[in-house]
Amino acid sequence: MKQKILLLFTVFSLIACKRESKNSSSDWTNISARTQFKEHDGTLELKSGNFTYDFKQNQTPFKRIILLNASMAGYISELGAESIIIGVSSPEYIYSGKIQNLIKEGKIQNVGSEQKYDVEKIISMKPDAIFTNHIASFDNTYELLKNNGIQVIFLDEYLEQKPLEKTAYIKLFGEFLGKEKEAEAKYQEVEKNYSNLKKLALKAKEKPVVLANEMYGNVWYLPGGNTSVAHYISDANANYIMKDNKDEKALTMSFEEVYAKAGEVQYWVNAGSHASKKEMLGMNPFYGKLDVFNKGKVYTIAGKEKLKANDFFESGVVRADLILKDYIKIFHPELLPDYQLTYMKELQ
Numbered sequence: 001m002k003q004k005i006l007l008l009f010t011v012f013s014l015i016a017c018k019r020e021s022k023n024s025s026s027d028w029t030n031i032s033a034r035t036q037f038k039e040h041d042g043t044l045e046l047k048s049g050n051f052t053y054d055f056k057q058n059q060t061p062f063k064r065i066i067l068l069n070a071s072m073a074g075y076i077s078e079l080g081a082e083s084i085i086i087g088v089s090s091p092e093y094i095y096s097g098k099i100q101n102l103i104k105e106g107k108i109q110n111v112g113s114e115q116k117y118d119v120e121k122i123i124s125m126k127p128d129a130i131f132t133n134h135i136a137s138f139d140n141t142y143e144l145l146k147n148n149g150i151q152v153i154f155l156d157e158y159l160e161q162k163p164l165e166k167t168a169y170i171k172l173f174g175e176f177l178g179k180e181k182e183a184e185a186k187y188q189e190v191e192k193n194y195s196n197l198k199k200l201a202l203k204a205k206e207k208p209v210v211l212a213n214e215m216y217g218n219v220w221y222l223p224g225g226n227t228s229v230a231h232y233i234s235d236a237n238a239n240y241i242m243k244d245n246k247d248e249k250a251l252t253m254s255f256e257e258v259y260a261k262a263g264e265v266q267y268w269v270n271a272g273s274h275a276s277k278k279e280m281l282g283m284n285p286f287y288g289k290l291d292v293f294n295k296g297k298v299y300t301i302a303g304k305e306k307l308k309a310n311d312f313f314e315s316g317v318v319r320a321d322l323i324l325k326d327y328i329k330i331f332h333p334e335l336l337p338d339y340q341l342t343y344m345k346e347l348q
Helices: 002-026 070-078 097-104 119-125 136-147 163-167 169-177 180-201 228-235 255-261 277-283 285-289 291-295 320-331
Strands: 035-040 043-048 051-055 065-067 085-088 129-132 151-154 209-212 219-223 250-253 267-269 297-300
Touching: 035 169, 043 151, 043 169, 065 070, 070 085, 070 097, 070 169, 085 097, 085 119, 119 136, 136 151, 163 169, 163 180, 163 228, 163 320, 169 180, 180 228, 180 320, 209 228, 219 228, 219 255, 228 320, 250 255, 267 291, 267 320, 277 285, 277 291, 285 291, 291 297
Parallel strands: 065 085, 065 129, 129 151, 209 267, 267 297
Antiparallel strands: 035 043, 043 051, 219 250
């Protein structure tokens, strides 16, 4: 009898262990392959690239943060939490009108630029946390901030190549700011819109050929076939000229190499932020040899731009649905007859 009880106890223990193990592994919220987080025992655990963090219950939600990258302002703005920002670097690159007003009122301080941060000022401001992309050349600066008790959080959302994974970082900011429900609701909204738009694009009768980006000096930096640009073009039901490539980074090509691939191109997107075709031609006369430049349609990402600030790189990191909507409007205007472009702009 004792053996039967012991056997039953062992079986139940194994089942419990398996269940506990399963629950433990599934507790992680996966933003992407490089970024995950979970809450357990009052601790918020984060894996971000090569960095890991454990935030105790009394550390979050953060009340005073500094942003060292303009793109992260997009997540804060979508959550309506601009008032917790106490400092930013390179404020001229921030598009948000609300954040710019807070800067003018002195409620948000300028803490330097990506060339040099004002470390003493940052330390004196005593932020709860600093959010930034990791730049190896600034490791000494990061270490100095950490040694002064400042939490530096590295998030490399710019490396994400699937549009909705970049959007999903809003969930992480929701955890940090005590706005989990708002963040989840925003993500679900964008995801649903994106899915519906993707289905709408499939109704198009034609699938145009697309070229992207532009030249810098003698090199054309074409998005690889597994980059966010390539995914957007594919989801908008168009054919990107490098669609069969598998790279997640830009491909460097000469004008001649691009010219050889661009014979059937009907649309040229993400052509910088030029004001006109004439300006483009003045910067690079080779563009005039492309049929798409002379007979097709050329679009920049300057639809929401103020001086050096471009909202494509700010709210656009969250609103993958609106970026996709822009591409669908460009490639298949008949599907969205009443929609006006948000981030893109046609060059004349």
